[in-house]
Amino acid sequence: MQKKEKFLGHQFRWPICKELLFLVLEDRVSDVFVCELVWERLFYTREITQNNWVSSELTPSYWSEKFEKAPQIISERSASVHLTRSIPKEHKQGLKNFLNFKGYKINELYPRRTRRATAVNWLIYWAIENNCFSNDNEVIPSPSSPPVNPAKGHFGDPEIK
Numbered sequence: 001m002q003k004k005e006k007f008l009g010h011q012f013r014w015p016i017c018k019e020l021l022f023l024v025l026e027d028r029v030s031d032v033f034v035c036e037l038v039w040e041r042l043f044y045t046r047e048i049t050q051n052n053w054v055s056s057e058l059t060p061s062y063w064s065e066k067f068e069k070a071p072q073i074i075s076e077r078s079a080s081v082h083l084t085r086s087i088p089k090e091h092k093q094g095l096k097n098f099l100n101f102k103g104y105k106i107n108e109l110y111p112r113r114t115r116r117a118t119a120v121n122w123l124i125y126w127a128i129e130n131n132c133f134s135n136d137n138e139v140i141p142s143p144s145s146p147p148v149n150p151a152k153g154h155f156g157d158p159e160i161k
Helices: 018-025 031-041 077-085 094-099 111-129
Strands: 045-047 052-054
Touching: 018 031, 018 094, 018 111, 031 111, 077 111, 094 111
Parallel strands: none
Antiparallel strands: 045 052
16 A cells, blocks of 8 residues: 555545545446546556556556556456455455445345445545545535446446456
8 A cells, every 4th residue: 555655746536535435335426437536546547548547656566566557446356356355354344334334235236336345445445544535525526327227337337247
């Protein structure tokens, strides 16, 4: 995990706040958006010409060695597993302890949703470790409606593998 001193000059597009995390859990933002939240905090950078995200000198070696290009954390199981394993044991209950999230109902469980929950748990861990939680709930993206087919996701989201 990078310490805040190493990225003071780095601007994140969206600050992490509770309302943003609930938008992810409620499926009101795209999988692409969720990945970009994580990628920025893993210090992958966007290559504008090819629309790829690639590792930088600040990307933790745990990530850059396995994924030179930023992985699709929601659509690719291996990337989601890697994200889960990168959360220290003492932070595994972030959804419950920090957000008081009760979980999904059985009929709401899809790989996309559980992977989104993993991403939110990782973002909670990252924000706590780096003292980067925002209290400004005004700086969030415009929420969309949840997808018609929650197993498939929003228009433009990568296919779930």
